[in-house]
Amino acid sequence: NAGVTQTPKFQVLKTGQSMTLQCAQDMNHNSMYWYRQDPGMGLRLIYYSASEGTTDKGEVPNGYNVSRLNKREFSLRLESAAPSQTSVYFCASSGSSYNEQFFGPGTRLTVL
């Protein structure tokens, strides 16, 4: 079991460029989440998907879109990157307990 995997691990973009962060889980979990971590602020939720076919906004959704491609995969897209989106992005999933979430290793994104 790989758990939660994320690609890429690192990315540098120029302002205005677009990119998609990929996330996959092999634990048959229904719920998946995208968080960003900024210094001193803990992790903040961008979007989540409670089940396949549904997505909802979290605390900080502006500038992002998501796609729940199937039960395993949940992608995060930046259509026009801005320096304020420089952050570390974590994908997570949770099963039927709806309590514990399992996190991927993160994607470190820098927008110049």
Next chain:
Amino acid sequence: DQQVKQNSPSLSVQEGRISILNCDYTNSMFDYFLWYKKYPAEGPTFLISISSIKDKNEDGRFTVFLNKSAKHLSLHIVPSQPGDSAVYFCASPQRNAGNMLTFGGGTRLMVKP
């Protein structure tokens, strides 16, 4: 307004001693609390949790205490080991928002040999 707060950004303890990490919350609807541990360049990993119907949960060297009247929880690590050096986050799921986790800002623990 931060619903979960960790007021100590860092803590340094000697190997073998007790580490106490604190967390305060404001939302009385929170019914479950988790502690995550995070090493640099890795994702957070689950450490221990507690339901609001309990006031203590223990797992090996780790114990979490919950004081609901004070809206305060703490993580005790005894004895502390150098490998415990990491950032620790407390978090709670929001039931009305897809069980998204609301995180505190984290406390960096340094255990000195």
